[in-house]
Amino acid sequence: MYVIPQEYIVHKFFQYAGYPRHKKTTNVYEGGCSMCREGNSWGRKRRLYFLVRENVICCHNCGWYSKPINWVQEVSGLSWQEIQKETQEYDYIPGFEEDNNEKTYIQQDLPTDCINLFDTHQLRYHKDSVIVKKCLDVIAERRLDTAVNRPKALYTSLSDKTHKNRIVIPFYNEEGKASHYQTRSIYKDIIPKYLSKTNNEKTLFNLDNLDDPDHIFIFEGPIDSFFVKNSVAVAGIQDSNNGSLTPIQQKQLDRYILSKKVWVLDNDTTGKSKSRRLLEQNECVFIWPRELKQFKDINDLCIHAKRDEISQDFILKHTYCGMKGIIRLNLPV
Numbered sequence: 001m002y003v004i005p006q007e008y009i010v011h012k013f014f015q016y017a018g019y020p021r022h023k024k025t026t027n028v029y030e031g032g033c034s035m036c037r038e039g040n041s042w043g044r045k046r047r048l049y050f051l052v053r054e055n056v057i058c059c060h061n062c063g064w065y066s067k068p069i070n071w072v073q074e075v076s077g078l079s080w081q082e083i084q085k086e087t088q089e090y091d092y093i094p095g096f097e098e099d100n101n102e103k104t105y106i107q108q109d110l111p112t113d114c115i116n117l118f119d120t121h122q123l124r125y126h127k128d129s130v131i132v133k134k135c136l137d138v139i140a141e142r143r144l145d146t147a148v149n150r151p152k153a154l155y156t157s158l159s160d161k162t163h164k165n166r167i168v169i170p171f172y173n174e175e176g177k178a179s180h181y182q183t184r185s186i187y188k189d190i191i192p193k194y195l196s197k198t199n200n201e202k203t204l205f206n207l208d209n210l211d212d213p214d215h216i217f218i219f220e221g222p223i224d225s226f227f228v229k230n231s232v233a234v235a236g237i238q239d240s241n242n243g244s245l246t247p248i249q250q251k252q253l254d255r256y257i258l259s260k261k262v263w264v265l266d267n268d269t270t271g272k273s274k275s276r277r278l279l280e281q282n283e284c285v286f287i288w289p290r291e292l293k294q295f296k297d298i299n300d301l302c303i304h305a306k307r308d309e310i311s312q313d314f315i316l317k318h319t320y321c322g323m324k325g326i327i328r329l330n331l332p333v
Contacts, residue, residue, distance in 0.1 A: 004068070004069055004083075004087060005087055006052070008086065008087045009050065009068040009069075009072065010022075010029065010050075012068075012072045012075075012076065013029050013031065013050050013057070013068075014029075014031075015076075016034050016072075016075040016076065016191065016192060017029075017031025017032060017033070017034060017048050017050075018031050018032025018033070018034060018042065018043070018046075018048075018191075019031060019032055019043065019046065020032075020046075021046070027052045027053065028049055028050065028051055028052065029049065029050035029052070030046040030048065030049055030050075031046055031048045031050075032045075032046060032047070032048060033047055033048040033059040033061055033062060033064065034048075034075055034190075034191065034192070035059070035062060035064060035074065035075065035161060035162055036059060036061050036062035036064075036161075037190075047059055047060040047061040048060075048061075048064075050068065055067060055068065056068070057071040062161070064161075069083065073198050073199070074162050074198055075162075075192065075195070076192065076195075077182070077192075077194070077195045077196030077197070077198060078196075079198075079199065079200070079201060079202075080199075109170075109177065109178040109181075110155060110157075110168060110170060110178055110181055111155070111157040111160035111162070111163040111164070111168055111181070111183070112157055112159050112160040112161075112164075113157055113158065113159045113160070114155040114156070114157050114168060115132060115155060115156050115157070115158070116153050116154075116155055117132070117135055117136060117139060117153070117154045117155060117156060117167070118145070118152070118153050118154060119153070123136075129158065131156060131158055131165045131186070132156060132158075134186045134187075135154075135156045135167050135186055138167060138186050139154060139167070141303070142223065142299055142303060143226075143227075143299075143302055143303060143306075143307075143308055144223065144226055146308045147226035147227050147302070147308050147309070148226075148227060148228075148229055148308050148309035149206060149209055149225060149226050149227060149228060149229050149230075149231050149309075150226045151169065151170060151172060151205075151206060151208075151209070151226075152172070152176075152208075153170065154167055154168065154169060154170075155167075155168035155170065156168060162195065162198070163183040163195060165186065166183035166184055166185055166186060166190075166195070167183060167184045167186060168181055168182075168183050169181060169182045169183065169184065169205070169222050169223070171202075171203050171204065171205045171206075171207075171222075171235075172206070172207065172208040173203060173207050173208060173252075174207055174208055175208075176208050179203045180196070180197050180200055180201075180202055180203045180205075180235075181196070181197050182194055182195065182196050182197070182205075182222060182235050183195045183196075184223070194235075194236075196235060196236075201246050201247070201248050202234065202235050202236075202246050202248075202249060203246075203248055203249060203252060204232045204233070204234065204249050204252045204253065205222040205225060205232055205233035205234075205235060206222070206225055206231060206232050206233065207232060207252060209229075209230070209231075210230055210232070210256070211229075211230060213230035213256065213259045214259060214260065215230060215259060215260045215261070215262055215312060215316065216230055216231070216232060216253070216256055216259045216260070216261050216262070217230060217231040217232070217262050217263075217264050217286075217312070217315060218231070218232055218233070218234065218253075218261055218262065218263045218264065219231055219232070219233040219234070219263075219264050219265070219298070220233065220234060220235075220236060220237050220265050220266065220271075220274070221233055221235070221236075221266075221297070222235060223299050224264070224266075224297050224298040224299050225298075226299070227298050227299065227302050227307070227308065227309055227310050228264070228298065228309070228310050228311075228312065228315060229309070229312060230312070231264075232253075234246075234249055237265075237274050244263075244274075244278065260284065261283070261284065262284045262285070262286060262315060262316070262319050263275065263278050263283055263284065263285045263286065264285075264286040264298065264315060265278075265285070265286075266296060266297045267288040267292065267293065267295055267296055267297060268296055268297075271297075272329060275287065275325070275329065276326065276329055279320070279321070279322060279323075279325040279326045279329070280326065282321065282322040283321070283322075284319055284320070284321040284322075284325070285319065285320060285321070285325050286315050286318055286319050287318055287319070287320055287325060287328050287329060288318070289318055298310055
């Protein structure tokens with residue numbers, strides 16, 4: 001039995017529940033349900049409850065009722081192994097005992113009843129759907145339908161319990177099968193912005209688009225990798241983790257032994273911190289030129305420049321490895 005610290009559950013509740021609060025008299029945490037959004041009552045009522053004594057999180061709107069650890073997995077997209085790593089930073093008194101025995105899950109390649117947003121026939125059928133229209137607006141605004149390295153399809157679901165009303169980004173493997181997926185919110189006020197398929201180890205995004213590459217460009221977020229040929233994405237790097245890839249991602253990347261790997265991260269403080277850590281591991285990293293400091297990432301750059309591709313030559317021109325990259329990062333802006 002592995003002990004999940006109560007402090008960790010409370011932290012996640014305040015991170016993912018809407019407008020959370022704690023009732024000290026009953027020791028119950030209340031908030032808005034980030035899975036069902038509670039219909040028209042969002043922002044006015046709190047129907048999600050963390051019942052500490054019963055060790056349960058439940059929603060009186062959508063009917064969710066389960067142990068806190070299951071709720072954390074649903075809303076965060078974290079695997080059991082990732083949660084174990086995170087909980088090591090928390091105190092263990094008091095805590096909840098969780099059964100960490102392996103469980104059998106029925107896995108779907110994609111969320112329930114997905115609509116292919118690149119399929120004109122399906123779009124015609126759902127032409128009156130507000131959600132489908134909003135998804136298409138976001139896709140067009142971010143140039144995701146014209147980007148040079150886009151996946152063969154993007155989806156949305158109108159019924160999936162966890163991932164409905166979001167853009168579904170499938171992670172296709174070399175055989176063209178969706179081995180993983182990540183979903184993105186279409187409204188700026190929806191938290192979390194990204195959710196991943198639960199109970200499933202993250203694979204590399206866009207693996208099926210690699211074309212006998214001399215270089216493989218590794219992005220953190222899938223959307224940025226839409227704009228550079230022979231790019232993949234890892235869907236998140238924890239700045240405090242020792243490893244930047246999951247075991248299966250590492251195995252997938254190792255198949256391309258002759259391809260040089262280049263990391264391309266965001267142009268912000270967090271991205272630079274992660275770039276430094278990679279350089280300390282003697283990796284090769286794209287370092288943003290000073291004249292582009294106003295852009296936060298590759299997608300942001302392409303939107304403003306109205307471009308569907310950033311050339312590999314441009315990325316390689318500003319790529320540094322190991323100590324040379326660390327020195328370059330230390331230069332004044």
